[in-house]
Amino acid sequence: EVQLVESGGGLVKPGGSLRLSCAASGFSFSNAWMSWVRQAPGKGLEWIGRIKSKTDGGTTHYAAPVKGRFTISRDDSKNTLHLEMNSLNTEDTAVYYCTTEHDYYFDYWGQGTLVTVSS
């Protein structure tokens, strides 16, 4: 069974940083493209970025609102995905979901972790 479990969310002040993690199991993590999708309270879904498998180059791609501030990385030895978030602002307040990405759609999702940016 595919499982994705996010952690690391919490309350952070504007301008601060936070690192989210996603522990994966039940599939070949090293061969998977992985993405992060977020959802602000009461709002819709927003894709924020992906990391390809190392066999596909391991490259990252970010959406415009987070480019230069967020970094996605992976540790295939630990089946873990990370999202490093810097220069956070109130508009980054959201539930952050870790997802597997297959042919550019999202087939498995974690339960999400809430990030609140507030002074």
Next chain:
Amino acid sequence: DIQLTQSPSFLSASVGDRVTITCRASQDIYIYLAWYQQKPGKAPKLLIYAASTLQSGVPSRFSGSGAGTEFTLTISSLQPEDFATYYCQQLNSDLTFGPGTKVDIK
């Protein structure tokens, strides 16, 4: 950037009703469209990809159609567990979602 719109934004229906949700893209996205269902407090669930391919395990009362710029998600006979918000997502360039359609109980 490719923009997606959904109609209606809100839909009130009864168990057993046939429900259709439309998603329109601002430019041709061929069949590169997926549909998701999200219930309150839960992660989204993939229902359909490539416009009309049913994800494994999804009931056959869900179906998708369309190509180019206009797509539809149809629920042939609404069940109590189908009351949720539905999102379309385009796969053709920077991945974007539609604004959602909430299906509520009449």
